[in-house]
Amino acid sequence: MSISNKHLKTLEDESIYVFREAAAQFENPAILFSGGKDSIILVHLARKAFFPAKFPFPLVHIDTGHNFSETIQYRDQLVEKLDARLIVGSVQQSIDEGKAVEETGPGASRNWLQTVTLLDTIKKYKIDAAIGGGRRDEEKARAKERFFSHRDSFGQWDPKNQRPELWDIFNGRKNPGEHFRIFPISNWTELDVWQYLKKENIELPSLYFTHKRKVLDRDGVTLAYTNYIELHPNEKVYEKTVRFRTVGDATCTGTVDSAANNIDDIIAEIAASRVTERGNRSDDKRTESAMEDRKLQGYF
Amino acid sequence: MEILRFTTAGSVDDGKSTLIGRLLFDSKLIFEDQLEDIQNATVKRGEEGINLALLTDGLRAEREQNITIDVAYRYFATPKRKFIIADTPGHEQYTRNMVTGASTSDLAIILVDARKGILTQSKRHASISSLLQIPHIVVCINKMDLVDYSADRFDEIVDDFEIFAEKLEVDDITYIPISALKGDNIVNKSEKMPWYKGSTLLYHLENVNIISDKNLVDFRFPVQYVIRPHQDFRGFAGRIASGSVKKGERVRVLPSGLKSTIESIVTIDGELEEAKAGDSVVISITDNIDISRGDMIVREKNLPTVNNRQDAFLCWMNEAPLEKGKKYILRHTTKTVNVYVKEIVYRLNINELHREKTDELHLNDIGRVELETSQPLFFDPYINNRGTGSFILIDPATNVTLGAGMIKSAVAEIEDKLDIPRKKSPNTVWEGWNIARAVREKRNAHRAAVIWFTGLSGAGKTTIGRQLEQRLFAMGLQTTLLDGDQMRHGLCSDLGFTEYDRKENIRRISETARLMFEYGNIVICTFISPFANDRGFARTLIEPGRFFEVFINCNIETLKERDPKGLYEKALKGEIKNFTGISSPYEVPENPELIIDSTLTSPDLLVDIVMKKLVEAGIVKG
Numbered sequence: 001m002s003i004s005n006k007h008l009k010t011l012e013d014e015s016i017y018v019f020r021e022a023a024a025q026f027e028n029p030a031i032l033f034s035g036g037k038d039s040i041i042l043v044h045l046a047r048k049a050f051f052p053a054k055f056p057f058p059l060v061h062i063d064t065g066h067n068f069s070e071t072i073q074y075r076d077q078l079v080e081k082l083d084a085r086l087i088v089g090s091v092q093q094s095i096d097e098g099k100a101v102e103e104t105g106p107g108a109s110r111n112w113l114q115t116v117t118l119l120d121t122i123k124k125y126k127i128d129a130a131i132g133g134g135r136r137d138e139e140k141a142r143a144k145e146r147f148f149s150h151r152d153s154f155g156q157w158d159p160k161n162q163r164p165e166l167w168d169i170f171n172g173r174k175n176p177g178e179h180f181r182i183f184p185i186s187n188w189t190e191l192d193v194w195q196y197l198k199k200e201n202i203e204l205p206s207l208y209f210t211h212k213r214k215v216l217d218r219d220g221v222t223l224a225y226t227n228y229i230e231l232h233p234n235e236k237v238y239e240k241t242v243r244f245r246t247v248g249d250a251t252c253t254g255t256v257d258s259a260a261n262n263i264d265d266i267i268a269e270i271a272a273s274r275v276t277e278r279g280n281r282s283d284d285k286r287t288e289s290a291m292e293d294r295k296l297q298g299y300f
Numbered sequence: 301m302e303i304l305r306f307t308t309a310g311s312v313d314d315g316k317s318t319l320i321g322r323l324l325f326d327s328k329l330i331f332e333d334q335l336e337d338i339q340n341a342t343v344k345r346g347e348e349g350i351n352l353a354l355l356t357d358g359l360r361a362e363r364e365q366n367i368t369i370d371v372a373y374r375y376f377a378t379p380k381r382k383f384i385i386a387d388t389p390g391h392e393q394y395t396r397n398m399v400t401g402a403s404t405s406d407l408a409i410i411l412v413d414a415r416k417g418i419l420t421q422s423k424r425h426a427s428i429s430s431l432l433q434i435p436h437i438v439v440c441i442n443k444m445d446l447v448d449y450s451a452d453r454f455d456e457i458v459d460d461f462e463i464f465a466e467k468l469e470v471d472d473i474t475y476i477p478i479s480a481l482k483g484d485n486i487v488n489k490s491e492k493m494p495w496y497k498g499s500t501l502l503y504h505l506e507n508v509n510i511i512s513d514k515n516l517v518d519f520r521f522p523v524q525y526v527i528r529p530h531q532d533f534r535g536f537a538g539r540i541a542s543g544s545v546k547k548g549e550r551v552r553v554l555p556s557g558l559k560s561t562i563e564s565i566v567t568i569d570g571e572l573e574e575a576k577a578g579d580s581v582v583i584s585i586t587d588n589i590d591i592s593r594g595d596m597i598v599r600e601k602n603l604p605t606v607n608n609r610q611d612a613f614l615c616w617m618n619e620a621p622l623e624k625g626k627k628y629i630l631r632h633t634t635k636t637v638n639v640y641v642k643e644i645v646y647r648l649n650i651n652e653l654h655r656e657k658t659d660e661l662h663l664n665d666i667g668r669v670e671l672e673t674s675q676p677l678f679f680d681p682y683i684n685n686r687g688t689g690s691f692i693l694i695d696p697a698t699n700v701t702l703g704a705g706m707i708k709s710a711v712a713e714i715e716d717k718l719d720i721p722r723k724k725s726p727n728t729v730w731e732g733w734n735i736a737r738a739v740r741e742k743r744n745a746h747r748a749a750v751i752w753f754t755g756l757s758g759a760g761k762t763t764i765g766r767q768l769e770q771r772l773f774a775m776g777l778q779t780t781l782l783d784g785d786q787m788r789h790g791l792c793s794d795l796g797f798t799e800y801d802r803k804e805n806i807r808r809i810s811e812t813a814r815l816m817f818e819y820g821n822i823v824i825c826t827f828i829s830p831f832a833n834d835r836g837f838a839r840t841l842i843e844p845g846r847f848f849e850v851f852i853n854c855n856i857e858t859l860k861e862r863d864p865k866g867l868y869e870k871a872l873k874g875e876i877k878n879f880t881g882i883s884s885p886y887e888v889p890e891n892p893e894l895i896i897d898s899t900l901t902s903p904d905l906l907v908d909i910v911m912k913k914l915v916e917a918g919i920v921k922g
Binding site for chain 1: 301302303370371372373374375377382384396397399400403404524525527528529533535537538539566567568569578579580582593617629631632633634686687690691692694699700701704
C-alpha cells in the first residue's frame, strides 16, 4: 500500500507540540511506559520534541508482575540506550502492603489493580503530569478525552465536567494534589501508529511479530498461556502461530492469528482487519462501559 | 495523505449520529466488535435493526439519556484522506461544545431536517461556524426520503439558508441532499435524486481544497520552551503558528523588539532550510537575546499588533457569569497574563445575529467585549490568523477554562455605533515603549522589579523601604521609592480616605510604579494598601515574577506602643475615622512573595531578608 506520509508529519508536529506544553506547564511530568507500541512511540516523539537536549521526563512503568519477559528486556535496553530515568511502580508491592486485593479464580487479572499502584506512584514521586499513550480511536470513553485531562486529588476523572479544550491552547492549571493526564497521540489511529513505526524505522518487542506460543481460548479471546493464568476445568492449552496486537498485562492480552513477521505485513493486516485492537482485550469485555468505569477511578 | 478535521452539528433528531454511523458503515470502517457492541446495545434498548447512532454516543450516561453531551472525536480514513470528526451536540445549552469542536475544524457539516427546514438551531450552527472562521460549510439536507426526494423542497431550503448566510463571513457553502438512514448521497450517489448533479458527501470531504485555508504569509513563532543542552547552544522550541521562515532571514523578537537573524532550524532528522505553518521545530538565532516562553519571533518587517487592549468576541462557558472588572487569567499562544474585561459592548443573539445590550454574559452567551491585559499581547485579527487571534480565559480561583475569545482588533481602532460610555480619553493610542525595558535592563545590568511593602501603620514600611533603597542605590542600581505620605502630598493631594479615594490613590500609585518599572527601575512602594483587590490590581500591571508583595507583620499591641506619629492614640479616641487596623479593616495578604515580622526584629535584619529574596529571584546579583 503506497500512501504519502503527510498525515504522519501533521500528527508528529501536533504530538511534539503537546510534549513541549507538558514540559513547560508542569514541574514534574513523567511518561507512562508500558513497553507497548504506543508508549514506544511516545518515547520516540519525546526525543524529537527536545532534541538536541534530552527529554526532561522519567519513564514510569506500572509493573503488574504479570509481564512478558520480552517487554521487560525491551524496556531495560531502551532505558540504557537513552540514559533515561526509570521509575517502577509494583502492583505486587501494593498487594503486599494491603492497598490492593488480588482477584482470585480463573478470570483473575491484575488489570484493575494497576490503578492503585499508578496513583500511589504518582503521589510518591510527586508527578504532576502523567503522559500516556492513550488514543481516542481505541475505545468510546477515550473518544472524549482531552489532550490535557484533569484529575482531582483522588486521581479521578470527571467526564461530565471536563474543561473545554479550544484550538491548541491547553489549560494545565491545577491545585496542589491534583494532577493531569496528558495524551500526545490522542489523534492517532492504530494504522497511523504502525505506519509511523515503519516510517521511522522504530524497533519493537518481538511479541508484535508472528511466533509460536502456548495459548488457550477464553470468552472468545485467545490468551497466551503463562504461569499467571489459572485454567478453567474445560480449557485446553495448545500451541499456535500468533502475534500480539497490543501488549499489556500477560493475563488479559489476547493474541491474533497471524503470520505477519514484519511491519508491512502488519499494516496490510490491520488495513483489512474487521476488529478493533481492543476487541481482543478481555479487560474491556467485562461490561459495556468497562473502560469508562476504570477511567473514572484513575486508570490510564 | 492530508488530514481533514470537521465538525458535525445538529441534534439527535436531525440524524447526526446516524449520519456519522452511515459514513463509517458505508466506507466499511465500523469494526466487527463495535458492530457487535451496537447490536447488543440496540437489543437492550428494545429496538430493532442496528442503531447507527449508538456508535458515536460514547459515555454511558449519554447513551441512557439518548443525547451526546460533550465533544467526542471519531476517526476514519479513505485512501485519499484521514478524517477527524469532532462530534458535538446541537442543543441550545451546548453552544460551548460546538465552539470547542469548531475551534479546530476545517469544515462544518450542518444538518437540516428536510421536513422542518431551517430552524433556529441551524442558524446557530452556521453563526458559530462563521464566528469561529471554519473555512468550509456543508449544509446536508437530511431525511430527503421523507419528502419524496423532492427537488423543489431542496431548492426552497437552499434559498432560505442563502438569505441567512448573507450575514455570515463564510466563503464556501455547499448544499447536499441526503438520507443518512437510507444512505443516499453519503458515500454512494443516490438513484432517487437524479436531479442532483453535485458530489456525494464523502467525495466532497475527500476533495475540498484546504491547503489555501492556512495563513502562509505572516510568520509567527510563539516560543514554547527554551532548549539548552549545553553552553554552546540555545534553541527556541515551538510550532509555527502561521507563515514560513528560512535560514538566514532577519527576524524580530517580541516584546523586546530586538532584531536578529535565523541561524538554524533544528530537528532530530537534520537541519532545515525552511519551515512553515504547523511545523514543530527548534530555532536558533545569531544574537544572544534573552527569550523565554510567551515571547514571539516574527519577521523583521511583518509585525503583529502589539497592544494591551483588545476588542474581541467572547464565548462564555461557565455557570458563573462573566464579571466586568474581575481579574481573570488569559492565555494567548504560549503567553499567560492577567486580564480585566472592561466593557461588554453587546451580546450577540447567535440565532439572528442581532446585537443586544447587556451587562452580563452567561453560560453559552457570545458577546463583544473590550479587554485590558496586564501586558501587551502580540496578536493578529482572528479572521486573518486563528493561531494568534484566539485566546482562552481561566478562573484564577478554580483554574477552570471560562471562555474562548476571538480578537477583532486593538480597542483604539474601533468606533462602535452602540451608545456606551467609553474611557474618558478615547482618542489616545497606546504606542508602545520608546526604549524597551529589556534594553534598559541590559544597560543597567540588573532586572527591574516592584517591591510592594504592605502592612499596618507603624509596622516599618517606610523605615525598611528607605534602608532597602539606600542599599540598592549604593550598589549602583536604578531605584525609585514611592512612599505613602509623599504621594499624598503631591500627585494624590486631592484625595481623602473614603473607599473610592483610597482605591484611586492606589490606582495612581500602581500606574506610577508601572511607569518607573518599565523604565528599568527597582521600584519600592511603601503603602498600607489594606485591600487585597487593590494590591492585586498593582500586581496585574507588572510582568509576572517581577512583583514582590512583602507583608510586614507586627503585633498590634507593639504598634500601639510604638505609635511614632501618635496616630493610634488619635484613632483610639475616635479622632481619626477609617484608620486601618482600628476602625477600618486590613486584609492580610494570602499569598505574598515574602512575609517579615518587625515585632522583635530590627529593620537592618529585615532588609537583609528582602535582599536575599531579590538575589534568589535573580533581580540583583548576590
